Amino acid sequence: MKLFGLSLIDATGIAVVSTYLVIVVGSAISGKGDKSNIIFSVVGKMVKGAVNAADKTIHNYIEEKDDEMLDKARRVRKTGVGRKVKEVEKNNDYEIFM
Amino acid sequence: MKKRAGESRSRSDKKIDVKPTLSINLKDNLYTFAYLCDEPVKDVAEKLCIVGATSKVIIDSMSKWFRRNYVYRNVFVVGHPEQPKLKVNYPKETGKVTIRFKREDYDLISDLSHALDITPTATAGILIKMTLNSMEFIQQYAQEHLMHLSPERKKRIDLFLNQLWKTNHEGKVL
CATH class of the missing domain: 1.20.5 (Single alpha-helices involved in coiled-coils or other helix-helix interfaces)
Incomplete structure (x- = not known):
């Protein structure tokens, strides 16, 4: 099974990493504090x-x-x-x- | 009941105050009618209520609302307790008129209010509205109470009432 030409594991990995980045970057832009707390x-x-x-x-x-x-x-x-x-x-x- | 020393006794023929709520338009019309009749408003309102409460024309038009029996001048009107209670709706702008009834007249109004299953005050308001709106009643009333007026004044009353009935006939709120 392939998603956008990637295997399922790759797609899941990319999705998790990108979500993490979006949350971290987004929270860093909007607020202050420790990353895990954010x-x-x-x-x-x-x-x-x-x-x-x-x-x-x-x-x-x-x-x-x-x-x-x-x-x-x-x-x-x-x-x-x-x-x-x-x-x-x-x-x-x-x-x-x- | 024993009176305390120094307390004056109330008159045996003491009148009873009734202050019915009327719409501003109805109140204005009553004031105009009283002015044209050359009598105080309280007297005209009192007369309208008393004569209306014993008038066949008015009682016939009100009898559909009777929930209890009503007796006037040897006439017995049957009430129907199972029918809905009369609901009196007031507009936003209202005014009050003070009427002072003698005890026997107040009892008459109370009997009518008992038959209608509403308060005597609301009954007085309804009587004023219905009497002023009834052409047949006003004709009878004029023959009994307004014959002493000058022809000019009678003509002015006639003009005023015709205008009032015409307005009501066109479906406008009194």
Whole structure:
């Protein structure tokens, strides 16, 4: 198996080295401190960012589903019969606008 | 209840304050109508409420909202407790009018509010709105209460009310 004309081991080696260089050079440009600490902090930040993004996505999804379920429950409760979900028509006969 | 020494006794015919919330437009219209009738606003509002609460025209138009029975002038109106409660919607800009009812008049308004299942204050507001908007009611009201006015003033009232009803008929908010 070959990737871009290189063997799998070579490609993996080059990928690891280039990632390491990108992290080290990038962190050296942006900050100060020990290399190993910088790598940990950069990796930590990346992981933290990914976790935050995933958390946000899940949170949005749950909220969306919650709203849907609430809306459905409300409609079912109002219409009531036979578990049929119908749009509740607003009845203006029992409202007065001052 | 025993009164403490030095505390004055309240009058037996003490009036009761009711301050209904009205939209600014409705309040303006009530003030204009009172000015044209040459009477204080509180008196006109009080009359409209009392006459409206015993008027067939007004009660017929309100009877669809009755959740309890209502009796006026030997007429019995049946209420339906299973129907939804009347919801009173107010616009953003509102104003209050102070009305002072005699005890027996307040009891009448309270009976109507009980039938509607809302507060007496809201009932007074609804009565003012419905009476001013009802052409038939105002015609009856004018025959009973506005006949002493000069022809010129009557004509001005007529013009004002026609303009008001025309505006309402076009679907604008009162």
